[in-house]
Amino acid sequence: MTLTLSPPTAAPEPQAPLQPQGWLRYFSFSVDHKVIGLQYLVCGFLFYFVGGALAGMIRTELLTPLSDFMPRETYNEVLTLHGTVMIFLWIVPVVNGAFGNYLIPFYVGARDMAFPRLNAVAFWLIPPAGLLLISSYFIGSASQSGWTAYPPLSLTTPASGQVIWILSVLLLGSSSILGGINFIATILKLRRPGLKMLQLPMFCWALLGTSILVVLSTPVLAGTLVLLSFDIIAHTGFFNPALGGNAVVYQHLFWFYSHPAVYIMVLPAFGLVSEILPVHARKPLFGYITMVYSILAIVVLGLVVWAHHMFTSGTPPWMRLFFTIATSLIAVPTGIKFFNWLATLWGGKIALNSAMLFSCGFIFNFVFGGITGVALAQVPFDIHVHDTYFVVAHFHYIVYGGTVFVIFGSVYHWYPKFTGRLANETLGRLHFVLTFIGFNLCFAPQHWLGLNGMPRRVAEYDPQFTFVNQVSSVGALLMAISTLPFLINVVYSAFAGEKAGDNPWRALTPEWLTSSPPPVENWKGPAPLVTHPYGYGEAAEPQAVGASSP
Amino acid sequence: MGLSVVLVLIGLWVGQNVNLLPIDASANAPVYDELFQVLFSIGTSLLLGIVGLLIYSLIRYRRLAGDTGDGLAIEGNLPLEIFWTAVPAIVVLFIGIYSYDIYERMGGMAPLNDHSVHAMHNAADQAMESGMVPGMAMEAGDGPARVWAGISPTGSGADTVKVDVTAMQFAFIFRYPESGIISGELHVPVGQAVALNMEAKDVIHAFWVPQFRLKQDVIPGQPTLLSFTATKEGRYPIICAELCGPYHGGMRSTVVVEDPESYSAWVTKNSPAPLPVSVSPANPVPLQS
Numbered sequence: 001m002t003l004t005l006s007p008p009t010a011a012p013e014p015q016a017p018l019q020p021q022g023w024l025r026y027f028s029f030s031v032d033h034k035v036i037g038l039q040y041l042v043c044g045f046l047f048y049f050v051g052g053a054l055a056g057m058i059r060t061e062l063l064t065p066l067s068d069f070m071p072r073e074t075y076n077e078v079l080t081l082h083g084t085v086m087i088f089l090w091i092v093p094v095v096n097g098a099f100g101n102y103l104i105p106f107y108v109g110a111r112d113m114a115f116p117r118l119n120a121v122a123f124w125l126i127p128p129a130g131l132l133l134i135s136s137y138f139i140g141s142a143s144q145s146g147w148t149a150y151p152p153l154s155l156t157t158p159a160s161g162q163v164i165w166i167l168s169v170l171l172l173g174s175s176s177i178l179g180g181i182n183f184i185a186t187i188l189k190l191r192r193p194g195l196k197m198l199q200l201p202m203f204c205w206a207l208l209g210t211s212i213l214v215v216l217s218t219p220v221l222a223g224t225l226v227l228l229s230f231d232i233i234a235h236t237g238f239f240n241p242a243l244g245g246n247a248v249v250y251q252h253l254f255w256f257y258s259h260p261a262v263y264i265m266v267l268p269a270f271g272l273v274s275e276i277l278p279v280h281a282r283k284p285l286f287g288y289i290t291m292v293y294s295i296l297a298i299v300v301l302g303l304v305v306w307a308h309h310m311f312t313s314g315t316p317p318w319m320r321l322f323f324t325i326a327t328s329l330i331a332v333p334t335g336i337k338f339f340n341w342l343a344t345l346w347g348g349k350i351a352l353n354s355a356m357l358f359s360c361g362f363i364f365n366f367v368f369g370g371i372t373g374v375a376l377a378q379v380p381f382d383i384h385v386h387d388t389y390f391v392v393a394h395f396h397y398i399v400y401g402g403t404v405f406v407i408f409g410s411v412y413h414w415y416p417k418f419t420g421r422l423a424n425e426t427l428g429r430l431h432f433v434l435t436f437i438g439f440n441l442c443f444a445p446q447h448w449l450g451l452n453g454m455p456r457r458v459a460e461y462d463p464q465f466t467f468v469n470q471v472s473s474v475g476a477l478l479m480a481i482s483t484l485p486f487l488i489n490v491v492y493s494a495f496a497g498e499k500a501g502d503n504p505w506r507a508l509t510p511e512w513l514t515s516s517p518p519p520v521e522n523w524k525g526p527a528p529l530v531t532h533p534y535g536y537g538e539a540a541e542p543q544a545v546g547a548s549s550p
Numbered sequence: 551m552g553l554s555v556v557l558v559l560i561g562l563w564v565g566q567n568v569n570l571l572p573i574d575a576s577a578n579a580p581v582y583d584e585l586f587q588v589l590f591s592i593g594t595s596l597l598l599g600i601v602g603l604l605i606y607s608l609i610r611y612r613r614l615a616g617d618t619g620d621g622l623a624i625e626g627n628l629p630l631e632i633f634w635t636a637v638p639a640i641v642v643l644f645i646g647i648y649s650y651d652i653y654e655r656m657g658g659m660a661p662l663n664d665h666s667v668h669a670m671h672n673a674a675d676q677a678m679e680s681g682m683v684p685g686m687a688m689e690a691g692d693g694p695a696r697v698w699a700g701i702s703p704t705g706s707g708a709d710t711v712k713v714d715v716t717a718m719q720f721a722f723i724f725r726y727p728e729s730g731i732i733s734g735e736l737h738v739p740v741g742q743a744v745a746l747n748m749e750a751k752d753v754i755h756a757f758w759v760p761q762f763r764l765k766q767d768v769i770p771g772q773p774t775l776l777s778f779t780a781t782k783e784g785r786y787p788i789i790c791a792e793l794c795g796p797y798h799g800g801m802r803s804t805v806v807v808e809d810p811e812s813y814s815a816w817v818t819k820n821s822p823a824p825l826p827v828s829v830s831p832a833n834p835v836p837l838q839s
Binding site: 067071072073075076144145146150152153156157241242245246247248281282283284285286287288289290312313314317320321324325328329331332335336338339340342343345346347348349350351352360363364367368371372374375378379380381383384386387388447448451452453455456457458459460461462506534535536537 | 756
């Protein structure tokens, strides 16, 4: 595995720039992985604000038990768009595309991704797909069948919106597959000579696992959606019971992708947290090897748990039993990671800055969501709360409380790398406090709503739930407000922030062993060989294991 | 560590003493609530224990101003890692076995008609031969459904109340094959087994009674069976829990659990003239409530 496609140690000849320079390159078909990473990041944030606005509309409608804020059809369009935008245009592209592209070449000691042009293509599929999806609202009707698009409902709602939804998800899925192939090739084949797999920073393992899931499961979703589009356009009967099809088969195929999708959203976040905690606690990552094995275990198990989304779909008892056990087992490797992170903090010298606060917020939220997840895996428990607000609360604890918190923490952590300036800590901490309180206020009460009889995806509900829904909406408002200090911070600090220097955190991972922001092709000289990316500790001098060239 | 132990104990106390569930009105609801209490206790103590450790670490090991040193160079500890692999594994195994036991007590693992797939295909084939739409063939209700049973292997006893449930956008219709009653409200006698034979007409719906702790999707072209025994008299909501269209939030009905006398009186009062009654799928009878 020491073969590399291009020897990265050879210093490149200075050559005339083939690509636009300055701010223009962010609007170009750049093949620089750092530019592409930031393109993913900023583009993702734009869609995050769209998805957030849609969430705000949902919470406004739910202030009262009656359907009085928007028409019922619109409500279903809004909830469908909210889910689709947040998953396919915000979390998946940002946590994989943005941070993966920016960091992976550094971590493997390469000057770019294995397939730079493919990389650019993968990114440039996203903006048109996103605009296509959102435009469906303005041409006729957006999809109204939820992000799950279960037939026969998706066959009976307005076809234009549903077909556009399918096309857009197919484009985004293609982008995701291209990205996944690129990450696998880069991590396996582009490592700097002398760098072993078990010396890679944990984020590489997380993205390798994620990319395997992407490549194995996304094509299944694509195939399923093509069949669904045939049912809509050509009136075939794959999933249409009226034509002899089977609606439940769609659910199996859909969740064969969409459960691994949860790990596609969560595993990279695990990797990012594993990078952030050691730096700000000044301690090695605890239990490197077990962390690697637990990622691999999650990848394997993640592929065989999909039917836990279907415990009320008329699945036979043996299947329920199998999927209960497989799902519960995922708690073991996931638990290992959390205990290892706690052990990383234990005995460290912890800087409670924005990046660390968001990482610790992630630990709290994800443990909460993980515990409700183990409960939901139990068939008899799930039978009551399936398709209720309990489930809504659970998965927001995982994808927002988990991954989105990590995205914010990562932006603060790598902001000096991206811009050469430090983000403002006061604004960052204010952002954390508002987000943490707002998030928990919004979603914790929803567990109770689900247990007591409020189903998900409703525009109207039993009046006894009014007060708790209003509490939840106040939480959502706080979350919306919390983005203001963040936005002010990232814009203001980019121009007027304190100069960071190359390595403000005194970190040991390779992206910090170059200038901030880094030059094209990452290092002026040869790529450093970093065999101990977490070599913190009283014994080790910072940089001592760093930039040694062979 | 002491802090965490205290928090774990608080968690156990909360789990035992805080009730988050609505009243229990079916025979399997108390069984469900027992499972809920166990999971809630374990979950709360785990969460509080971990939060205790986290907050303790953040305070105890916070970096003091001007300190540029590093923490301890500990890269791992094998016994510790074996410990926190084994403990969650045992807890998860315990939860799995326990919830299996609960599921069995609810009747979920009772031997069921699991040849449903074949039944479906046969029905579909027959329907094709006779030129019918397959979904309609299943209306006859002969093919045993994929089943989620309620408490104990009831559903086939002589005194079981059998009800055919049709879900459509945006209503439930209850048909009592023995008496010919067609109703928009489900009436059941307290303490007697009830077997619902359910099928949807258009899209997937779900039949959910929170007070019974029961939910089952109602699927077009694939009948499902749900059985339960109501234990407390009262009126409880029936809620559609699967997104089924614009009025999904309004797709609700009521299950009326009443004493056997009132139930008999309701049956007598509402039974149509002794003619074989059938509902034409294309022309559903207006609801009565």
